[in-house]
Each structure stands twice: as structure tokens, then as C-alpha cells.
Amino acid sequence: MSPRILIAGGYGLVGGLVARHIRAAGHDVELILAGRRPADGEALAKELGAKTARLDVADPDADLTAIGPVDLVVAALQDPREGLLLGALRSGAAHIGVTRTADTMSPVAVAASAFAARPVLMLGHWQAGVLTLAAQVAAALFTRVDRIDLAALYDYADPIGPMTMGDSTGFVGRALIRSDGLWASVDAEVNGRQVARRGQPAFEAMPMGVLDVPGLAITTGAPNVRFDLGTGESRGTQAGAAASHDLFIDITGQVEGGQVETRRTVLSDPRGQAHLTALGVLVGVERILGLDGGPPTTAGLKFPESFLDARAAMARFEAFGVSVGSEDAP
Numbered sequence: 001m002s003p004r005i006l007i008a009g010g011y012g013l014v015g016g017l018v019a020r021h022i023r024a025a026g027h028d029v030e031l032i033l034a035g036r037r038p039a040d041g042e043a044l045a046k047e048l049g050a051k052t053a054r055l056d057v058a059d060p061d062a063d064l065t066a067i068g069p070v071d072l073v074v075a076a077l078q079d080p081r082e083g084l085l086l087g088a089l090r091s092g093a094a095h096i097g098v099t100r101t102a103d104t105m106s107p108v109a110v111a112a113s114a115f116a117a118r119p120v121l122m123l124g125h126w127q128a129g130v131l132t133l134a135a136q137v138a139a140a141l142f143t144r145v146d147r148i149d150l151a152a153l154y155d156y157a158d159p160i161g162p163m164t165m166g167d168s169t170g171f172v173g174r175a176l177i178r179s180d181g182l183w184a185s186v187d188a189e190v191n192g193r194q195v196a197r198r199g200q201p202a203f204e205a206m207p208m209g210v211l212d213v214p215g216l217a218i219t220t221g222a223p224n225v226r227f228d229l230g231t232g233e234s235r236g237t238q239a240g241a242a243a244s245h246d247l248f249i250d251i252t253g254q255v256e257g258g259q260v261e262t263r264r265t266v267l268s269d270p271r272g273q274a275h276l277t278a279l280g281v282l283v284g285v286e287r288i289l290g291l292d293g294g295p296p297t298t299a300g301l302k303f304p305e306s307f308l309d310a311r312a313a314m315a316r317f318e319a320f321g322v323s324v325g326s327e328d329a330p
Contacts, residue, residue, distance in 0.1 A: 128280025
């Protein structure tokens with residue numbers, strides 16, 4: 001029997017792209033595109049051979065009952081009261097969420113511990129884990145990692161949907177960073193930095209408490225980790241094309257031979273941030289349900305840095321048009 005996947009916000013910008021990616025990957029699954037106005041998703045549903053359903057995250061239980069059992073709920077929208085998360089877990093479904101930051105993770109951890117009969121994958125990382133997975137691949141070239149400086153450039157010409165717009169309330173405020181082996185909550189507005197780019201203007205960026213920071217600090221042992229978000233013209237815009245979403249990973253540490261170096265990895269999605277976020281969700285969907293050829297995942301709270309095969313994921317992203325390269329560190 002084909003797995004049933006419910007995408008909450010499934011006809012929004014990110015949710016619609018998740019559905020498109022799943023279909024483009026050729027998976028034999030039943031897709032349900034859900035939201036408060038299911039009629040708005042009829043055209044996309046017809047295009048993708050999917051169904052639509054009504055779902056209000058403020059009070060989802062009756063809607064979930066009407067939809068019937070599903071194998072996986074993808075929350076491509078805000079779930080501020082954890083109603084959809086709890087409803088999905090009580091129904092026995094797996095769950096993927098993409099909006100949690102470091103300071104809002106505790107309710108999810110408690111819910112997963114109490115109710116999860118299947119996996120709960122938290123992708124509250126930048127671009128749903130894409131940045132972290134790329135950083136893991138880059139960090140594997142070091143024998144010791146001393147510092148990881150992550151940055152993203154958002155181009156105002158790159159469209160965003162309601163979910164990302166809702167996330168933007170947390171873009172400026174307190175931010176979790178790792179500094180000299182200690183956790184620090186810093187004021188983003190007074191702890192910014194300038195991110196240099198080869199052949200392009202530098203951009204100003206401010207720290208943000210995404211889950212990449214604790215994830216990479218723990219898995220690499222780096223005593224210094226931060227993520228900063230800035231705005232400016234992307235590679236795509238500067239080339240006269242559509243806005244791209246550009247990510248920068250600077251890692252300092254010891255390499256084979258004993259010398260200390262700083263190396264930079266650059267990712268760029270020519271189709272923008274929503275396309276890249278949906279790719280992060282895609283590899284999570286494939287791993288949870290065993291659509292990648294492996295066995296379905298066991299129950300419990302999962303994070304991409306310890307759950308997904310970083311190298312396989314990067315190959316997947318490149319197959320969907322994401323460019324990954326290295327350049328001289330600034």
C-alpha cells in the first residue's frame with residue numbers, strides 16, 4: 001500500500017514545492033495538500049495527482065480524523081501552539097517540522113518523548129537542514145574543527161511564503177551561538193559581522209538562533225559556531241537572472257599534515273530559498289518512509305545532523321540544480 005503523506009500548507013510556496021519534489025523524484029505515494037482553503041489547492045492537486053483537504057492548525061483534531069490515517073505529516077506552515085504536532089503524534093503519524101529555532105525546541109522534545117510512535121524530524125535549521133548537511137561534508141576534511149562560521153544571503157527579489165514570513169519575527173533578537181566552548185545568547189543587533197564574497201560586495205549579517213548552531217557544535221566538537229543572516233544581491237541577480245539563495249560555510253581547523261587552515265564552501269540554489277528548503281524536506285521524507293532504499297525509520301526525535309547521510313543528501317541537492325563549490329576563504 002502506498003504511503004499517505006499529508007502536507008499541511010501543501011499549496012503554499014514551500015509546501016507546494018515539497019509536493020512537486022516528491023512527484024519529481026518518482027515516488028509512489030498518496031499526497032494530500034491540506035490547508036484552511038482547500039479550493040485554493042485544487043489546481044496544484046490536479047497537476048500532481050494529489051488530493052486536497054481542509055486543515056486548521058488552530059484546532060486540527062476533527063480535520064485529521066476526517067482525513068483519516070496518514071503515515072507522515074509535513075508541517076510546511078507555522079504551528080505556534082503545537083496543535084498539529086500533537087494531533088499528528090496522537091494519530092500515530094510521523095512528523096516533519098521546519099519552523100522551530102533553538103529557543104523553541106523544548107515543547108517539541110517533550111511532545112516527541114510523550115507521544116511519538118513514529119519519527120519526529122525537526123528541520124528548524126537553515127533551509128531545512130541543507131546548510132548543516134553541507135557543513136558536515138566540509139568538516140569531514142578536517143582532523144580538528146576549531147570554528148564554523150555560517151552565513152546566508154537573502155535576496156529581496158526571492159519570493160517568500162507565509163511560513164517564512166512568520167519565521168521572520170525571530171530573525172532579529174537574541175541568538176544562540178557557541179563561543180570558546182560555551183553557549184551564549186547574544187543581542188543580534190550589536191553582534192553582527194561582515195561577510196566577504198569573492199568577486200562580489202560584502203554584506204552585513206546578524207546572528208540567528210537556528211538549530212544548525214547546536215547541531216554542528218555537538219557533532220563536530222567545534223568550540224565556536226555561529227550562523228548569520230544578511231541581505232543583498234545574490235549571485236543570480238548579479239548575473240541578470242532570477243534571485244538565487246546563497247550559503248557560505250567557513251571552517252577553521254587542523255587538516256591532514258597538522259597545519260591550521262580556513263576553507264570556504266559555497267552553496268547556491270538558482271531557484272531560491274523556498275526551492276532549497278523543500279529539498280531539505282524531501283530528503284527527510286525519503287529517509288523517514290524508506291523511499292531512499294533503506295528501511296523506514298524507527299520512532300523518536302530526529303535531527304538531520306545525526307539522522308541523514310550528509311554526502312548522499314548533497315548529491316541529491318545537486319541533482320535538483322543546487323551548485324556546491326569551494327573558494328578561497330576571506
